[in-house]
Amino acid sequence: AQSVAQPEDQVNVAEGNPLTVKCTYSVSGNPYLFWYVQYPNRGLQFLLKYITGDNLVKGSYGFEAEFNKSQTSFHLKKPSALVSDSALYFCAVRDEGNTPLVFGKGTRLSVIA
Amino acid sequence: DGGITQSPKYLFRKEGQNVTLSCEQNLNHDAMYWYRQDPGQGLRLIYYSQIVNDFQKGDIAEGYSVSREKKESFPLTVTSAQKNPTAFYLCASSIDFGTAGANVLTFGAGSRLTVL
Numbered sequence: 001a002q003s004v005a006q007p008e009d010q011v012n013v014a015e016g017n018p019l020t021v022k023c024t025y026s027v028s029g030n031p032y033l034f035w036y037v038q039y040p041n042r043g044l045q046f047l048l049k050y051i052t053g054d055n056l057v058k059g060s061y062g063f064e065a066e067f068n069k070s071q072t073s074f075h076l077k078k079p080s081a082l083v084s085d086s087a088l089y090f091c092a093v094r095d096e097g098n099t100p101l102v103f104g105k106g107t108r109l110s111v112i113a
Numbered sequence: 114d115g116g117i118t119q120s121p122k123y124l125f126r127k128e129g130q131n132v133t134l135s136c137e138q139n140l141n142h143d144a145m146y147w148y149r150q151d152p153g154q155g156l157r158l159i160y161y162s163q164i165v166n167d168f169q170k171g172d173i174a175e176g177y178s179v180s181r182e183k184k185e186s187f188p189l190t191v192t193s194a195q196k197n198p199t200a201f202y203l204c205a206s207s208i209d210f211g212t213a214g215a216n217v218l219t220f221g222a223g224s225r226l227t228v229l
Contacts, residue, residue, distance in 0.1 A: 046218070101218065
């Protein structure tokens, strides 16, 4: 069975500082990994995905994520945080089989001016 | 513009009543999904449909029912058997379900159900 963990419920960072939102996963084969963002009372928006290839994936709004197979991690990063990045971030994973996407519990990012 | 429309945005229900949440997409996507979101619990899959006239239970299907009679529509009924229905419900779709596992989900804006 596949699973994903986001170990931090809340991450606080000052505007202009780098940010990291952590995600670890468990699948039986090769993973397909995703990050989504949710603003208040809205649906989720896709940020980026890792399927295969380069371990560093670049996505929307200046976000990137690094796939680390040995550590089974897919942390979301941004070099310089903006106040507008404040939102709820979800990591998701699925395996190569015919199973639906599984989401983590989410990490609330707060960027302080 | 293509997208997913969920209605109503807010819904209040008395205990013992069934309610139906609408989800319509004009993206020509084959696969559709219903998720439930509760604070601190992330998104949990209720039902999903890979193609018209077919659907499968997700992790928390008890007390819910769905139909997929048209490609564009995937309504969710919250029945009186659902013991704790107050939540934010999200509908999503993807081009198809299984191709390389790489398909991105497009989400609607959600429906917030409150049981009085």
